[in-house]
Amino acid sequence: MPSIFSYQSSEVDWCESNFERSTVIAEYYNTISNVSFFILSPVLLYLNRQYRQQRAFALYFVSGLLFCVGIFSTYFHMTLSYVGQLLDELSILWTLAVAYAFWYPKVYFPRLFAGGKHFFWLSGITTVISTLMSFIKPAFNAYVLNCIAFHLLYLTRRELKKCNDKRVHRMAKVMVMWWVLAISSWLSDRWLCGLWQAINFPYFHSFWHVLIAMSLLYCCPLVIYFDINYEMPMFKPKLGYWPSDSWPVVVPYIILEEPHKQC
Ligand SMILES: CCCCCCCC/C=C\CCCCCCCC(=O)N[C@@H](CO)[C@H](O)/C=C/CCCCCCCCCCCCC
Ligand SMILES: [Ca+2]
Ligand SMILES: [Zn+2]
Secondary structure, three states, X not given: OOOOOOOOOOOOOOOOOOOOOOOOOOXXXXXXXXXXXXXXXXXXXXXXXXXXXXXXXXXXXXXXXXXXXXXXXXXXXXXXXXXXXXXXXXXXXXXXXXXXXXXXXXXXXXXXXXXXXXXXXXXXXXXXXXXXXXXXXXXXXXXXXXXXHHHHHHHHHHHHHOOOOHHHHHHHHHHHHHHHHHXXXXXXXXXXXXXXXXXXXXXXXXXXXXXXXXXXXHHHHHXXXXXXXXXXXXXXXXXXEEOOOOOOOOEEEEEEEOOOOOO
16 A cells, blocks of 8 residues: 555646656656745745834744745645645645734624634634545645635725725736636646647646746735734835836835825
């Protein structure tokens, strides 16, 4: 009986051919494309340093978890092992759970959980139960995780309705654009593999890694922007672009200004 750590013990196998470029790395491009997550965390921490000073624990914690997602995803695509797959999926689940626990706006709490503390415990218990359930059918977990993006889209829409800053609307549109490209790549790698192999281009899952990291690069400042509006009334969040506004490719980040707020 193969060990749960052994190569190819996972029931999921992505479209890229295995061991084509290396004898130790099962899926070469799917493995190296995880570098996007190793870049994402330090970029977030560096650019949003004013916010980091205010909410150091939350930002360091979630950036650390995103880095772990990168490590486990690398391990998974390198080995295609059962343990790799579960670590990959569970690290995503826990990153999402922790991000919700830190940043889910109190105004959306069900009335029963108005205090916040109960909501925190409910999220924790739900995550522990989901963790246990994820062992039942691991191949199904990724679909469930992807559905959470729809809830994030819904929350973004509701927040944008209350916001008249055009730059924030633009940032949300760019985030959605990256996410649509990302999810299309993920689905096409899952469902259209025969076609991609026929044209010798089975690399859509590695595009997914890069594109979802791009989407998170826009999603995180958006979350920070709304958090400042809700939780830090002494500051006014302002959207900045690195390296500068005039560059064709830019990375958004949040600047904290002292006076009154706009949204
Ligand atoms: C201020 C910071 C706020 C941060 C909030 C966001 C927290 C996001 C948490 C985790 C997302 C990581 C997703 C990367 C997955 C990479 C690993 C991977 O590719 N795994 C696959 C197998 O290799 C697996 O099949 C994928 C599973 C699906 C993951 C779905 C994640 C949903 C992420 C939602 C991102 C929202 C971005 C924009 C929303 C419109
Ligand atoms: Ca493969
Ligand atoms: Zn992956």
